[in-house]
Amino acid sequence: MFHLRYLFLACFMCLAATVSQACDEWFLEKKAVAGGSGGNPHFDVMCDGSRVSEIQLWLRHGYVTGLKVRWSKQDADGVFNTTQEKSYGSTNGFATQQILFDPNELITGLTVYPNQNPRRVKQIVFQTSMDRKVSLGVTAGIADGKADANVGTGYPVGVWVRSGTEIDSFGMAFIREPERINLNVDTYPTLKDARPKLKNMTPVCVPVRRNEETTVKLSETRKHVDISKWDWRVGLKLGFKYSGKAGVPSVGETGFEVSAEASFGLGHEWQDNNERTLVAEMTKKFPASTYEDFKAAGRLDSFTEVDENGEPLLNVLVVPSYYEANLDLPYKGTMELVYRDQKKLSWPVSGTYTGVLASTVNITERYVNVCPTNVQN
Structure with missing residues (x-):
């Protein structure tokens, strides 16, 4: 299930704008x-x-x-x-x-x-x-x-x-240096537009020892770089960085960081790199009695592989997954620069929201005699 209460969303708005090359005198410090x-x-x-x-x-x-x-x-x-x-x-x-x-x-x-x-x-x-x-x-x-x-x-x-x-x-x-910058967006992306998809993380398989607590740690990092070009007619520098986590601690958490900085010079074209990192992490603990419980229930009787002491091998295979949606969605709006004397310069803008939408981590676990060869130990 896609739990909306555990969503964490961050967007960096990639703007593309053009204003008139007319040189209004009020736009200058002189x-x-x-x-x-x-x-x-x-x-x-x-x-x-x-x-x-x-x-x-x-x-x-x-x-x-x-x-x-x-x-x-x-x-x-x-x-x-x-x-x-x-x-x-x-x-x-x-x-x-x-x-x-x-x-x-x-x-x-x-x-x-x-x-x-x-x-x-x-x-x-x-x-x-x-x-x-x-x-x-x-x-x-x-x-x-x-x-x-x-x-x-x-x-x-x-x-x-x-x-x-x-x-x-x-x-x-x-x-002139604007006193503030307003971005008025007319269209927004929705969850339906984002179309969340189920993503599988790398499975982990670890041994379950007699009278020992077993801990499984999972971590997945995905990086994506957006490259945009900007053509502005104003001198401006913007910076953006945000990170956070969402989910249920000790059960499953997701987090990501979005960082971007763009420099804009008068009439120049600049390339802007936005790097998005999604980190999904979780820790799962199995009690020390797990092995004895399996043995008492006769669930180890069919296991053919044994350890150095002749005891049946017991491993837990954990397969994590989460929902992810890439918000590469277009928007339209108006960019407005407001100056000390309240004069304004505005023009239409359009661009793309970029970000990651992720749910809490879900896991399935299975006990096996031998770990699959293509699974992390």
Whole structure:
């Protein structure tokens, strides 16, 4: 019988989603601008999945005269290639400096310092997820009015620049970090959809000794790996891990662990591996009087195989089984990102529930003279 009261269910929802590549300004963090108000304004953001991968500075007379910004994007083979370069100000400085970002490196801190007079950008300081702190520009004579960025997810997609022949002000744009993520599912799998099936575990055969308690331990582990591909337009990282058991202790228990972690980058395609492990365990004890009870009842008289003392061999053959259902079932719903100002970004999603549904372990036992040759001892 399939005992619903002993079911234990866990699902990891494999999402597949696509959102518009339009770059709505409210979707960006862009508050770190420092410097003067001269020059012409530039706001350059790449919304096709590219990220800022390199910034080069030209310096002269204690401030920044020019900037070159490079964007890169991951191709189908996982290689990052330059997608766009833009220059601001002039390149007639007497020194150059640059910062290169690793494809997986996020910006965890950004501070922009102005010069005193004229009001220009003097220094830009980056802190990154790879424990780097990089200062570009001139450190001496920094004026008040620095700007600290709200870096959001740390994924840089653009720059804010005012420039003429010099860099008057500088800031960056990052993908915003959502305050919460809602998944509204419209369709759910049912037990009928899962179609539980009876699964046999590996049989065990052990000897029953005179005046000794006999213990049989059974364990079965099944592993399954789901490989999914994701194509997201938001910077996001999700982690999931759960484990547990269900059943009746000392009679039969089942347990499983589902663990998965997926990283999503703006416009990149990622491969997600979800490993599911089902562990079915039980311990069965037979009393020390079992052998004597069988002998007194004459149930050993027909046994032909004997032990070293000439006593008939008595073995117990235990065959365990349980019900299992794989929940590789489709669903549809809506994914919603909610931000601090309560603005929302939502889009339809579809995917597959993956998990394991298992019942308590059932066993059948049989006493035999000789254990089968293909059974574990």
